[in-house]
Amino acid sequence: MKTDALTRSDFVPATRTGSAHQISRPSLSYWQDAWVRLKNNRQALASLFIVGALFLFTVLGPYIWTQSPARQSLAEISQPPTLGLRALVVDGAQTIAPKAVLSASLETLAAPHTRGVALQWKPIEGAQGYALYRNEVEPSERLDFGLPLAELKGAAQLTYQDRLNLEPKTYFYTVVPVSQGEEIGSRAVTLEVDVQLALQENEAQSYVAEAKIGEEIRLPAHPFGTDYLGRDMLARIIAGARVSLSIGFFAPIIYIFLGVLIGGLAGYLGGRVDMVLMRLTDLVIALPFLLFMILFRIAFGVGPGESGIIPMVVALVALSWTSSARLVRGQILQLRESEYVQAARLLGAKTGYLLLRHLVPNTIGVILVYLTFAIPSTIFTEAFLSFIGMGVVPPTPSWGSLSDDGIKTFLTYPHEFIVPAVFISITVLAFNLLGDGLRDALDPKMRGRE
Amino acid sequence: MTHLTGKNRLFGVFATCFGSIFLVSGCTTEPPKPDTVTIAMLAEPPDLNATKATDSESFFILGHVMEGLTRAGSDGKPSPAVAESWEITDAGATFTLRSNAQWSDGKPVTAHDFVYAWRTVVDPKNASEYAFILFPIKNAEKIVSKKAPVDSLGVLALDARTLKVTFEKPCGYFLSLTSFATYFPVREDFHQLHGERYGAEANTLLYNGPFRLTQWVHGASLKLEKNPTYWNASIVKLNAIQIPYITPDLSAQLNLYKDGKIDLVSLGKNTLKTAMQERFKMKKYSDGTVFYLEFNFAEGRITRNKNLRKSIQYVLDGEEFVGRVISIPGTLVGTSVIPTWIAGKNGLFREDYPIQSVKPNLALAKHHLAEAMKELGLKTPPTLVWLTGDSPGASKEAEYFQNLLSSKLGITLKIDKQIFKQRLAKMSAGEFDVVSAGWGPDYNDPMTFADLKTSWNENNRGRWKNAQYDELIRKAQSTTKNTVRMDSMAAAEKILLEELPILPLYERSVIYTQSDWLANVGRRAVGFDPDLTTATTRDETAKN
Numbered sequence: 001m002k003t004d005a006l007t008r009s010d011f012v013p014a015t016r017t018g019s020a021h022q023i024s025r026p027s028l029s030y031w032q033d034a035w036v037r038l039k040n041n042r043q044a045l046a047s048l049f050i051v052g053a054l055f056l057f058t059v060l061g062p063y064i065w066t067q068s069p070a071r072q073s074l075a076e077i078s079q080p081p082t083l084g085l086r087a088l089v090v091d092g093a094q095t096i097a098p099k100a101v102l103s104a105s106l107e108t109l110a111a112p113h114t115r116g117v118a119l120q121w122k123p124i125e126g127a128q129g130y131a132l133y134r135n136e137v138e139p140s141e142r143l144d145f146g147l148p149l150a151e152l153k154g155a156a157q158l159t160y161q162d163r164l165n166l167e168p169k170t171y172f173y174t175v176v177p178v179s180q181g182e183e184i185g186s187r188a189v190t191l192e193v194d195v196q197l198a199l200q201e202n203e204a205q206s207y208v209a210e211a212k213i214g215e216e217i218r219l220p221a222h223p224f225g226t227d228y229l230g231r232d233m234l235a236r237i238i239a240g241a242r243v244s245l246s247i248g249f250f251a252p253i254i255y256i257f258l259g260v261l262i263g264g265l266a267g268y269l270g271g272r273v274d275m276v277l278m279r280l281t282d283l284v285i286a287l288p289f290l291l292f293m294i295l296f297r298i299a300f301g302v303g304p305g306e307s308g309i310i311p312m313v314v315a316l317v318a319l320s321w322t323s324s325a326r327l328v329r330g331q332i333l334q335l336r337e338s339e340y341v342q343a344a345r346l347l348g349a350k351t352g353y354l355l356l357r358h359l360v361p362n363t364i365g366v367i368l369v370y371l372t373f374a375i376p377s378t379i380f381t382e383a384f385l386s387f388i389g390m391g392v393v394p395p396t397p398s399w400g401s402l403s404d405d406g407i408k409t410f411l412t413y414p415h416e417f418i419v420p421a422v423f424i425s426i427t428v429l430a431f432n433l434l435g436d437g438l439r440d441a442l443d444p445k446m447r448g449r450e
Numbered sequence: 451m452t453h454l455t456g457k458n459r460l461f462g463v464f465a466t467c468f469g470s471i472f473l474v475s476g477c478t479t480e481p482p483k484p485d486t487v488t489i490a491m492l493a494e495p496p497d498l499n500a501t502k503a504t505d506s507e508s509f510f511i512l513g514h515v516m517e518g519l520t521r522a523g524s525d526g527k528p529s530p531a532v533a534e535s536w537e538i539t540d541a542g543a544t545f546t547l548r549s550n551a552q553w554s555d556g557k558p559v560t561a562h563d564f565v566y567a568w569r570t571v572v573d574p575k576n577a578s579e580y581a582f583i584l585f586p587i588k589n590a591e592k593i594v595s596k597k598a599p600v601d602s603l604g605v606l607a608l609d610a611r612t613l614k615v616t617f618e619k620p621c622g623y624f625l626s627l628t629s630f631a632t633y634f635p636v637r638e639d640f641h642q643l644h645g646e647r648y649g650a651e652a653n654t655l656l657y658n659g660p661f662r663l664t665q666w667v668h669g670a671s672l673k674l675e676k677n678p679t680y681w682n683a684s685i686v687k688l689n690a691i692q693i694p695y696i697t698p699d700l701s702a703q704l705n706l707y708k709d710g711k712i713d714l715v716s717l718g719k720n721t722l723k724t725a726m727q728e729r730f731k732m733k734k735y736s737d738g739t740v741f742y743l744e745f746n747f748a749e750g751r752i753t754r755n756k757n758l759r760k761s762i763q764y765v766l767d768g769e770e771f772v773g774r775v776i777s778i779p780g781t782l783v784g785t786s787v788i789p790t791w792i793a794g795k796n797g798l799f800r801e802d803y804p805i806q807s808v809k810p811n812l813a814l815a816k817h818h819l820a821e822a823m824k825e826l827g828l829k830t831p832p833t834l835v836w837l838t839g840d841s842p843g844a845s846k847e848a849e850y851f852q853n854l855l856s857s858k859l860g861i862t863l864k865i866d867k868q869i870f871k872q873r874l875a876k877m878s879a880g881e882f883d884v885v886s887a888g889w890g891p892d893y894n895d896p897m898t899f900a901d902l903k904t905s906w907n908e909n910n911r912g913r914w915k916n917a918q919y920d921e922l923i924r925k926a927q928s929t930t931k932n933t934v935r936m937d938s939m940a941a942a943e944k945i946l947l948e949e950l951p952i953l954p955l956y957e958r959s960v961i962y963t964q965s966d967w968l969a970n971v972g973r974r975a976v977g978f979d980p981d982l983t984t985a986t987t988r989d990e991t992a993k994n
Contacts (some may be wrong), residue, residue: 072853074774134779136726144729147722147779148961163769165777228846229775229853304835304881305864389840394849394865408842411701412723 030361037441044437050430058245061238067220069239070395073230075114075199076219077165078413084221085168087197089204089211090115098159106175106191109159113198114166119173120159124187127177129153132160135172138192143185145174168197225415227405233419236397240420243398245427247309248379251316256371258317259324260363266325267332268359278329281322289319289381293390307393312385316378324370331363365442372435376428383424399424484967484987485688489980490695490703490712494669499649500634501571504579506890506979512631513978514674514691517659519545519564519613519628522977527894528625532559532635532658533613540620540930542588542604545613545628550681553637554657561607563635570641571632573600580632582908583892586621619928622935623895629977630892660686660983670696687986713965714980719777719843722961730963734780737960738975739890740789740899743953747914748880752832757822759950762884763808764815765858772956775850776843780959783807788899788943789957791975792891795936799896803940805947812858819859831860837882840867847886877911885911888958894976897926900939903951914951 028036038044075087088111096109096118109118121130133139135146149162162173176188197219204211211217224233266277296311296318335341341358349357379399385391386400394401399420406417495508500516503509519536520528534548551559571578572593584590588604604616617624627633636648637656644654652666660680665673674691677683695706700718707715708728717725717732725732743762745753752758768783782790785807786800794802819831826832836851838844848865855861868876877885889909891898901907901923905915919942926938946952964971969988972981 070853072850074770077774136723137729140729142729142731144731146726146732148732148734149779163773164779165774229849303864304837304866304868389867394845395852405842405845409720412720 034365034438034441038437041437041440043433044441047430047432047434047437050426051434054241054245054427054430057238058241061241062235065234065238067232067235069231069235069397071231071235073203073219073226075197075203076222076226076230077167078228078409078416079167079222079226079230080413080415081225082222084218085197086216087199087204087219088113089201089213089215089217090198091201091213096161104191106173106189108191108193111196112193113196114168115163115198115200117162117166117171117173117193117195118159119162119175119191121175121189123155123158124175124177124189126179126184127155128180129155129178130157131176131178131183132162133174133176134162134164135174136169138172139174139188139190143188145176145185145188145190146172151178166195168195170194224419225413227402227416228409228413233416236402237399237419237423240397240399240402241423243309243392243396244379244382244400244424247313247316247382248375248427251313251320251378252371252374254313255317255321256324256367256374259321260328260367262321263325263328263330264332264355264359264363267329268336268355270333270336274329277325281325284319285322287319289315292319293385297390305393307396308385308390309392312382312391316381320374320378324367324374327366327370328363331366332359335359335362365438369435369439369442372431372438376431376435379424379427379431484965486690486692487688487714487968487982487985488692488694488712489714489982490697490706491672491693492696492698494672494696497649498655498663500631501567501576501636502578502580503631509631509978510980511663511672511674512634513659513981514661514983515655515657515659515663515677516631516634517551517680518630518633518635519547520625522626522629522894522974528629531629533628536625538625538930540617542614542616543624544608545615547611547613548681549611551658552679552681553640554662554677554679556679557637558610559635559637559658560610561613562610563637564613564633565603565605565607566638566641567634567636568605569600569603570636572603578632583627583630583632586617586619586624586627588616588618590618620930621927622930622932623893623897626893626895626976631978661691670694685984687984688982691982707963710965713968714971715963717961717963722778725961725963731966732961732963733973734959734961735973736780736789736791736975737890737958737973737979738789738791739888739958740784740787741886741888741955741958742784742787743955744877744885744887744912745914745951745953746880746883746885746912747951748912751883752822752826752828753834753883753912755822755826756950757818757825758832759953761815761818761822761859762855762861763950763953764811764818765854766953766955767810768807768955771850775847776956778959778961780961782957782959784954784956786943786954787889787902787946787952788896788939791957792896792899793894794896795932799936799940802936803943805943815859819861831862833862833864834883835866835881836863837866837868837873837876837885839873839886840869844886878908880911880913886955887911891976896936896939897923900926900942903946912951914949916945916949916951919945919949 076085090113098120099107099109102120102122106119106121109120130152132149132152133145133147134149135144139145149164150160152160171193172190173193174188174190176183176185178184201211201213204217207219208217220232222232222234224237227233227236262277262281266274293312293315296315297308300311302308302311335358341354344354344358382391382398383400383403386398387404389404392398392401402420403417403424406420410417491507493507495505495511498508498511500512503512517531519531519533521531523529532547532551533545536543536545547559547561549558553559568584568587570576571584572581572590574594574596581590581594589598589602592598593600593603604618606614608614635658640656641648647654649655652663655663657663657677658680660677660683661674662677663672664675665671672693676686676689680686695712697703700716700721703712703715704717704721704724706712745759747754772781772783785805788799790798790800792799823831836848838848845867848863852863852865855863866882876882877887889899889902903910903914903919904923905920922938922942926935926942929935962973967987968985970984970986972984973979974981
């Protein structure tokens, strides 16, 4: 039957009647897709902003907030946050003459300020001497007069000058008569004194060059208060951030790189190499970090009073790469056997192409997530080591050493501990939330599940 | 209050659970009569072997449970204790022991117990760190350095109640030594019986003091109870001293005090404010300790340079340092290694031999530094290793000096913070340029401070050596003539102030608070502290 024979006309290409497949959404690369999903995660986005702000704070901080973190201002020890106190410039060496006639039973001799409070009192009958007390709360019937400042022997001693760590606040001074070695609290005289912040002339001139005695000057602001030697907390937090964040950032990058290299080799090459490298990993996991940290300090010849930062980073790098190596090895093992890699290999792809095109890009998400979790834990490690005195040395602050200093005065001056602790907490939390967000965003299996 | 030991603890918890139902009413109706003082200790005593003890915790317990020939009163002066009378000459001393002094097992305390104890202290086998305090006794120093047999020590029991001491050379302050813990008696048979365990447990120690240790749970608690066999038991008003807490943390101790768990607490700089807010009544006393900077004189150390030391002296403003950095009321600016409170010829040593305090002078400091750099051949100001303790106060002081020296003189300080034991080891090994240290008195005589820098003193950590100074101290140590002794010590002190092997910083003062009912607690510089022997309730004081 030849009538059914095919003719040339039967082989005309069909005309397209419309597209069968249409890309309904814009084409997105892996990273664009991840970014879209990260943007939808509000927590992660906020954390990203915080992390960015922290980096700006650390890098630009010292140029904007120019107070020195090492400058001690003994007039402003442990002051709560202020926007710049007003201080009187006084002559510290001035001697104050006693008055001939007193109008009250206990008086201040000159305007009371933090460089000295001069007191004079009328003789109390029967007193063979006087005991002086200073309190921050008004004494009650319990005769709680506060700090025992001095005992003055002899009834003729009727003046006293207090110079003991005065703060700009209200004090209650009490003079107690002493008779036959016993203090007679019932006959004590108390005076309320408002003490003004004052600086000696040469101290004041280091702030305002032409400050003169009797003038008032404005001291620099301390938005986070000052520490136990009158150093500005904000400046110390910025200086501490440089230490804490640079260790927290660079140490994980180095050790994760090392981990990727070792894990990648073990996973890709497999066999004997894999066995050896993984047993090495097991060995390193078994090594105690703190002990090695101490050993490295000795091996590096870190002398007394020298910074332990380098051995700390070395110990971190040498001992922390293991989990990232295991993680990457597992990924590579899985990918190596996956169909598309097999296909690529069959089609003649070379090792370098396989690694760069298939294996590394498909593990990078996992590595990135691991990095965002490693950073906060390293910041924590640094803080912990500086807290126990194995990290930075004074005068260099780090957030850990600031917390260590602050916790000693926590009950009396809580801001010295709370400020660095809040910074550590916020940083660690932000990095952790960002890591969570990244993990969700970078995992292709999570696509469309939000 | 009951205290549970080791194995009984678990059982005790159950017992309390069931028992409490019946006990509640009994506990709450009547406040307990305050005849027990409860305190917290900073650390547990390592052991209570008086021949070896070196720390203040051991001395505190030993001072309450044992007694020497004399007992230091609140003024630091020795008063009769086991010895009822004595006679002291240039050649030696004879003590007559009281007949009613007893050990806690009822046997009398005899002169032989002292001979045995002192021989044990100087015996090289015992290696007591405090053996040097017996050096005024004949041959003691030779025995320690193995140049003489132990039984050649210059102490003899003439009979059970007569003790004869021969001096190496005349010793004007021997009597004040005899109240020190290292001079306490030890009974031979008991010591031999327990050997190494002597003083390690409550039941391996014999007591002859106002109290006896009845319970010692290692790492947890101690309990002292009134000793009925003490010869002077009538002066002891307390029934017991409880020590249920051992913590070095003063804030924790303050919290215990706030909760009414302890009756006595020392206040640190950081707890003073809390104490004011809580309306505690505060008291202060001088614990006698002098703090100073000690410079290293080992070969090759730049701190050998006198101009360098002078420049540090002139840059320091003692008033600012004490007022702002130490800031404990009553702390005195240090002027010398011999503190102001110590007794001299008649009154105070310092009143007999006043010294000028050095005023800070930045120009002079810079001048001395320039001279020092010229002499040392340095182009830039030097770097110094600053050894210090690990307490909050110590690091604060160190950071103050670090900033002071770098901002005013350009000297760099490397701060070497160490725990107490490690700091002592480093001090002995000479691994420092400057060390901040303190010295508390062992007995009430200027000599306890004045001989600190002699070439033969182990505590001269800087290994400074000055023949003239050594000579003067030797002279003071070999006479009982008070004027000669005091004059020589004052002359030796002048050399210290001129040559500056140490730079005095401050004399410590301690602020403390105690329960309102508690009275007559002895706080003092020399001897154990606090002294609770004669502590009473406040109303009993009123009756007297």
